[in-house]
Amino acid sequence: METQTNAAAARLRQILVLALGAAFLACGLAMLAGATLVAAWAVSLILTLAASLGAVRESGLGPFKPYFIAGLLVWLLAFALMHELSASTEQLILGLPPATAASVFILWLAPLFLVTLPYSLHFESGVLSAADLEALKGDADPAQVDALERQLGDGGEA
């Protein structure tokens, strides 16, 4: 069973890396062609795929999936608004031209809530559990095992 779940995680990682490769290729070509909105969207995809790759576990993306989907949509929207909205100072949103406001208030802040905060909120269920550390103990360098023991002994819910 464990082998099957590990194989599923490995397959998902392989798919994510292939998608990452395609996104990098699209990004590079768009940069060279001067198609900046396409390049920006490719960057959005790259960042989402990278975060997803780091989050993959036996259960897939687990609790992070909805956050990453929302994050991708917000990035796509932010870059589209930065390209399409007016950059003139005739009308300001919180002191900034509309296009610049999209950059400051969406691109600057949104990833905090859609990538970084979920890491903390779902650490035990989505990143590392006490069972993970227990399983690792068998592989540990003997010189390092006491440190592992201490951490497990300190509550170790990790």
Added chain:
Amino acid sequence: MSSTIVLISGAYFVGMILIGLWAARRTKTSADYFVAGKGVGMLAIALATMSSAMSGFLFIGGPGIQYKFGFGTLLLTFPAAVSFGLAWFMLAKRMKLLSMVRPMMTVPDAIHARYDSNLARGLAAVAILLGVIGYLGTQTLAMGVVLGRIFDIPLIWGVATGVAIVAVYSVAGGMIAGIYTDMAQGAIMVVAALITFFLALSVGGGMGNMVSTIGASDPDWVSPFGVLGPGIVIGWYLVFSLGILGQPQVAHKFYMINDISKLKWGALVATLCALVASLVWLSVGTVMRYLVADGGAALPAADEAAPLFMLNHAPALLAGVFFAGVAAASMSTADSFLIIGASALVRDLPLAFGREPSAQSQLRWGRYVTLLLCLAAGAVAVASGELVAVLGIFGWGMFASALAPALGLGLNWSRATVQGAVASLIVGITGTLLLELNHQFAWFDSPLPGYVYRTAAVFVASFLSFIAVSLATRPRPLPRDVARVMAI
């Protein structure tokens, strides 16, 4: 310079030296010297990671290029909202777990554990040394600018003073001193940035007033892509967000945390502090540009934006905290890089050639080499004459292009091969070096259009070569412990 500023800054420097001396008494082994004995708490790791990633680049270089190129430059600092999250998702757990199953001290150690290749380890060490030179140059230059302002001394003496202070606490206290001075400095950076932000808004009559005034004479400046245009700044956003995966000053701190469960809140704390610190970039560059657009004299150099704003518009107490904050930011990054550079020279390169120096020898030579790097960094800073930000961008770009694929992807993708890692390291090192040197010396016509950020092109090529070569070559079976770490 007012005596208040001199007093506050002087007290700060004395404090840093005292931390260094305290740390020196606790530094007994090479593990203490290079990775702080792997016994550091969450807050210290988060603040130290933030301050060493943001650096003097944030306080001097950032407002400087904002002043010069406009709002587009914010896409160099906005990645902080996601970059720490990416580092924690992709590196934190695996780096710390690796250090629990094997003796790990440096980023090339992780590369070696993952690929079992001395060539990959050696190339990683070379990339680190090259990036360290750029980064140390920018940090010492920032220190020189600030100390010159505080004590009213020429740049060269400012650089010499800063190098001397950092040398004392880095040579004596190694990474233990580095981490705890970074922590103190990170806290100062956040406080100084927050107060400075509100002061800048007040001096400029609010963001709307500043933007309207600047926009009337330079509409590109206030656009989201600034004067440089979208091609360049979108490249920055990519390299400065995902590129964090290759930053050794960030990655190796994951070895140091004393309890892996404390990783939980680290990314959030580092990100929140970085976002607050970024307010300096946004506000000071804008207010100085506004003052020029409003009829003031243009600045003699863009890097003078922040120092001149504080001297001319801030109360002495705040200016003192700000200058201490800037010096703090520069020093915190410089000390991290000194130790990283020293470890590359005395540990990683000998290991890459199959020679394992004794722990005592690493500690002794680590201290000598740290001192030598201090002197070299001072020389680079004085000789460079570049904008502070430019050297910083080169350093970040070198680490990002050379190390991010092999480390960030490699630790999360078991199909990655040593050939893929070596290919991406070579593409990253040679590409960054060649394009940056050619940009300085114009040996040949650049193959890239002017609207493409050079490092972003190398960064993309490095990732593509890593993935393509890995897929085209046969993966080796992973050692059981490394496979287990990567499966968790």
